Amino acid sequence: MIGLSGALGTGLFLGSGSVIAYAGPATIISYLIAGSFALAVVWALAEMVSTHPVAGGHGTVAASYLGRRGGYVARWNFAIQSLVAVGAEVTATATYIRYWFPEVPLWAGAIGCAALIMAFNAFSVHLYGSSEYWFSMIKVVAAVAFILLGLALILGMVPGRAPIGWGNLTAHGGFLPHGILGVLAASCMAVFSFGGIENVSSTAAESENPRRDIPQAAQAMIWRIVIFYLAAVTVVLALQPWTKTAAQGGTIEESPFVRALALSGVGPAAHVMNAILIVAALSAANGCLYAATRMIHALAVEGQAPRIAGKLSANGTPRGAVVVSLFGVGIAAVLSITAPDSAFMILLGATTVAILITWCLVMATHLKFRRDRAAASLPLAKRRLWGAPVVNIAVIAACVAIFVALFWLMPLAPLAGIPYVAALLGSYELLNRIRNLPAPRDLLAEELAAATEEKER
Template sequence: MLPKHRSTQSRQTEERVSTMEEHDSGGLRRALTGRQMSMIGLGGAIGTGLFLGSGLAISQAGPGTIIAYAVCALVALVIGWALAEMVVVHPMAGAFGAIAHTYLGPWVGFVQRWTYWTIQVIAIGGEVIAAGIYVQYWWPSLPLWLPVVVLSVVMLAANAAAVSFFGTAEYWLSAIKVAAIIVFILLGLVLVFVGLPKAPPTGLANLTAHGGFLPHGISGLFLAMVFVLFSYIGTEVVSITAAESADPVRDVPRAVRRMVLRLVMFYVLAIAIVLTVVPWTAISQEGTVTESPFVRVFAGAGIPAAATITNFVVLTAALSSANTNLYLTTRMLHSLARDGYAPARVGRLNRSGVPRDALVLSALGLALAAILSVAAADSAYVALFGVSIFGALVVWILILLTHWKFRRTRRAKGLPDSPVRLWAARVTVPLAILFLTAVMLSTPFIDGLQSAWKAGVPFFVLLSVAYLIVRRRRITATAPETASQDSADRE
């Protein structure tokens, strides 16, 4: 039961909840279908990591990497379902960042949204540079900056068009890599159990040979989980599309279910095929297309031009991921502007219903990629990698904390349950938080991830200072208006 004399903050919170329950989309057009939302989710989650980046995890856990992908899939499922439960009730612009603003306070909403914007801008730059490198595979004499700039312009054009056009473009980009993964899995199953004219069946021997299923023990399995976890970044994408969904109550849970199940199937089965067909000790960590596990399987099946086919698929995966991330960053900025934590003009929409100025600002990642491709062509991708690790973990933890407060608040107010309910949330949410916290605490001791805390902690300090400055300006700006209203009320 609520107290008789409520605080101003409590009244503002109730008013905000009420506003969100009216399905406030912030002026964005509800034009995305459930099928497009599912593919956008896959587009954000399946980048180049599955095709090229699995070698590092495999070197830590060997065949046990299959377990790592399965466990991290469960964590992704908890995050995705927790988001669906909240977003079905509040399908608004800004998604989890705006909901966190309500249930955990404005500071959390500010930090979470700006953090998410930053890490995705970094991801955009990394994926576009990777795409440029894949183009150079066919035309080695091309300077890296040229494909980076051309691909960036194409993505900007796709995002500047109506959201329905973006949804269609992303649907087909995602469909290409999904089709490639399905073909890879089916072909791999044939190689394992049946064999081909030039390739006898491999059987399951590679899963236990070369040191056993867990050659480096439990510690190696945990290290693999740290690297595998970041393959699932992007499971939160569907929640952001809710503000532009034609029917969020129906489509959001359906899209989350499809996306997570497909991610589990694609990641776990694909990695299982790789580790069954190719000895884990032979899988390279170099991250080049010619050393991709996908190339090894295609070549083993006698498919001509295996490296060329894989390069095309990986290029598509990079573009799809970058395209989706550009969409995400644009919508996050639009949400921040609507709450007064970014310049007001950033929240304005063009005639197509797209926040154009937010798109321009979010394109900073593309500009950074182009600059780095000229100034540091050999190290640009590495320079952008890893800076966003700390932020991604914080965003996920805050999503789960928001879900905990969401349920507690609605229960205290006697509000009905969400149409979508995360199963066993009292157990699954705390376990997921503990797992993510353990990964965060372990990053300083893992080669390649030491920069997470060194970059992450100062970044959050700067964000907190920025919040205090912006909040003080907002209070100052609204004070005369409030005083004028109070004077009118007294008269």
């Protein structure tokens, strides 16, 4: 459920406008390309965390195989990625609210929505779980309903309305209005939509049967991409000319989904869809905040984060980590005040850079994971990433290429990304010198010791 919350949110419902602007109808191919990379990352994660179902998920596994420095960067980058994503989601929610109330300042809506989801995470795990269950249920039903309604309009199954048909997929410049370069550029932008898939590893330690449950979650991701991304985006592109659906002038003022329904003459449906998108964005923010606070709490327990983040409430909620997470909300609030027209796109770019770093570290960890297990003569997992190490290298190369492409697409994001990575590495060196951080767990040695003990019984 947490993985679904992170992967099905603003990246699709709002961010798709910027993707469509670059590729037009070929956005379908762009999402397929970005989704293929995301699936490879998910399967690498599933293989590792189902073998090592430990608290901290892929961050703990990264520390074990890449060393203390690699684990520190992986975990802090993921936490920051999630927090900035929270800022993007609440900014998107405020954008949806302005569809009805354009006079409401973007910053006011963002702060109000942030306060709501922080309350869900701060007071009890039960409140978070209940809210997230209903949030996720509503947005899944909404996505399916949108696809069905869109297909009915396209195929002429709505009484009194002529069929729209599929002509918009090839009109207005053709299926590839900006050529292959447009598709590749849009693929870079589409990466943001798949941020949050890493959350599938965050609950591995709590799963009753991680060897079964985690691979099943990875398998389910395939259908989510097909149904919620490819099908939904295809319907959006078919309902109206892509030139009307795309983001205009580098800014996004409303959801392409709402715009498509409104321009199709289904006014009430557009308003209902906008309400549901508010729920979808809150759900994604809720899931990202949950994952971030748990990661920050785990870092604090190990002395790698502010001590306040290690404090728990009486009911076991990491309220200290929730307080630290105000960082992401603060960024969103400042941008909403100083650059309201481009706040969401700035946050999208920053999150994309963090996602690329996470994906590179996951694939690098998986390479070392496979190599060390082969050296120890351990068998491959039954459900694993196929095509390794070629797929690993391909994904890492693609992430580097996307980062370079961002210099032209979103110059601020990579320019900030380089000092950001330097700051992560520098903070590790400083913290290690001050606190002399302990060595990470050797998960492979623990597995071999457990196997030896089992044989001796």
